[in-house]
Amino acid sequence: MTQPILTLKDVVVEFPGLRGLKGLMAPPEQRHVQAVAGISLDVQPGETVAIVGESGSGKTTLARAINGLVPLAGGEVWFDGMPLHERPDWHAVRRRVAMMFQDPSGSLSPRKTVRDLVLEPFAIHGIKLDDPGAKAADLLATAGLGPDFLARYPHQLSGGQARRVGVARALALDPAMVLADEPTAGLDVSIQGEILNLLNRIKAQHGLTTVIITHNLNILRHVADRVAVMYLGRIVELGEVEQILSTPAHPYTRALMAANPEPDPTARHERITLKGETPALNARPSGCEFHPRCPVARPECAERAPLLGPTPGAGQVSCHFPIHKDEMNTA
Amino acid sequence: MKPFRRTLAGRLLADPQAAIAMLIIAALVLAAVFADLVAPYDYSAMNLADRFARPSADYWLGTDNLGRDTFSRLLQGGRIALYVALTAVSVSALIGLALGMIAGYGPRWLDNVLLFSFDTLRAYPTIILALALAALLPRGLSTVIIVVVITSFSEYGRVVRTQTLSLKHAEFILAERAMGAGFGRIVFHHLLPNVLGPFFILAAMNLPVVITIEAGMSFLGIGVPPGTPSWGATLKDGFDHIRTTPWIIIAGGLPLILVTLGFTFLGEALRDQLDPKLRRGR
């Protein structure tokens, strides 16, 4: 096995829970909530790992923590041999780790032209270009946009076009890794394919390592090698994409997959509807944090927290009573 | 290039309110700049024979108790008013802009400190502060400017802070940080252009307020030194003789009304045109 390019060890990110006087008077454990509560993950060079979960699962926070946009409260992050948890030179790190944000147009500075936007990475890193105009047109072409877009402003772009500009910006400095937060958010179904094809092509051409954060389960099979499922800031299941999709071992993963309505009116939905909603971060349930919503919970689930361990397949799952392949058909 | 009618200037000219405002402002500025050429008399020349002259072909707006031509004095006063207004507004606006951006983008504790001082200054009545400072400082235009700066920069600070704060967590700012952009680049390239719109509107709306403060202080006798032909001083002279010669105070009030109307109209038109949501017809 090769050396992983990205290693996360027990990564914890905290947010202030109570502010001001209330915060000072509260017991220490209530002053902060853990948005990311101990995540460990290895990403191999050239691999694409998708992190899926619903709102409040901490997936976006995790991506931002890797890039130093939110501080770590604990744990270690290693990128290509560099310890990112020990006050690294972020300016240098961010040259090699590009990030794409959720909102295609909202992540573009509104008063800059597309030309300025795609040349921005060079300006930030003080790189002189012989022919900036040609470089900008070049980058846009890689992302599938013609040079007529150079003079436009973000509000003059459609969602798909803005996303392409985002891709061009992310690729400008030839990064080693891309963190893509919801690459299909805000895009119509008919455009999603184009953007994912673009990402796949670029990944293959540049040998990019990619971490994709998404709640769109439909795209997983087409973009990811491995999938990590997050719930309340922890990974509850991790495995190869096909295995996760066909034989999910965690009841939450299974409910999530089943909750995805298919565009096929004849499909029979054998779905487990989960009770209630994701609890708040400051009210984590005891034992297994999923037990209040879990359809197969037993009394001990409320008492003892499961650890992430190997599944019957090749993945990892944190559940006392993981679902086995043969149960899938009978349930 | 955009066609002219779609640029800001083009859209402003198409708006009747803004067109009137710009006409008034242009007339006032030109009159002030070329005061020496336009004025029929030297503003300080006394003509004791023609004291308290009524408005006539010789003296368009009459004369005061020393026989000085009111019209010429008002023209000269326009210079003073514009000088005070432009200096005071730019200084206080720049201080407010800097502090507001620091408060909005800086650490939370600094925001709290700055916000507290903004609110304290704003809570203090302008006129009391002006009286107190006038007692400490020598009488003159710089005192007027200092009073205006102290009392008004916090207003810019607040507006800019709110604007900056709303942009601080915008995705495009995060995106720039994620690319490695430093503090200066984010502040000057990405925050500043998005803050300037409301900031300019506020400044335009504040110009007549400052002119009124100068007039008010001069009227109270704590503004410009005696003899200086500021609008406030003219009003004061007029006030002293209001029973016998009411035209002085009426004439003295006219430019104040015009300047207030002009800049307020312009500010409102700017606000409508810079805010796409208020722009009519889409």
Place this chain on the structure above:
Amino acid sequence: MTDTLTIERLSVRYDTDKGPLEALRDVSMNVPAGQIVGVVGESGCGKSTLISALLHLLPENGRVSHGAIRLEGDNIVGAPPRRLRDLRGRDMSVVFQDPMTSLNPVLSIGRQMRDIQYRDGGSRTEKDRRSAEMLGRVGLPDPDGKLSFYPHELSGGMRQRVAIAMAAMMQPKLLIADEPTTALDATLEVQIIELLQELQRELGCTILFISHHLGVIAELCERVVVMYAGETVEEGPVADVFLNPAHPYTRKLIECDPGRLKQRAETLPAIAGSLPDLTDRPKGCIFRDRCDFATDACADRPDRYFVDDTHWAACHHTDEVRK
């Protein structure tokens, strides 16, 4: 069976700086009583203009330029203000995408639910009883206690249930659901779909369900209307339309949904090109520029072509599309 809502060749026009923009053109559809009918389309297809037109809430620069909207047979286009007041809330009600913005944040749930019963007599206690009953019906635990809650004290899923309860409260002839699950997580989306199905079964609501999500439409609706660039391009029973689409756009759209593909695809399908400029609508078929089936015949705008009694598409080449 009678139709609750019939839209006949409805066109809506906006006056813009760039000239008139025809946001809807000749939109036609039928919503039979007691059914859930889906309207599906991507951004720019005119879904929101359609809702505004139905409720007579078009912005100042927009107007219905042509066509009729019939609610149980009565044309409501250009209805007098009195009639409009009755229309909104009593005859038609809406569940919006984001319940946080559609509920009033400073009034309690109970107060808001009492307010919408202003037309009815009865004491305050009587109204509260009805509110609580409705909240119980949409699955809120402890409905009596929830009356004193404010919107921010409820979770996103619960807020959307309250919004649905409020919309269904007056037993409207037509309940319009505007992307009611889009702001919700997948596991909550499923809960809301099941709730709507239940309401329709129990109360016999007629629901116009607007969504961009093909999967949700497939699961929830009996009939579906497909919109593209302000036109209705296909309408029919969900099973027919999804399994055997008659319009090239519908067919493409279904092919594009990555959820349909059960094998990893090297190249995902997409619809090339972009929406036409609605201030300068192309002559002929609106989808012509992006269509694989386009021929010279498409220079003439196609009329509705009925594949069978209940399923039509606006296309000259329905037969080839369905091959």
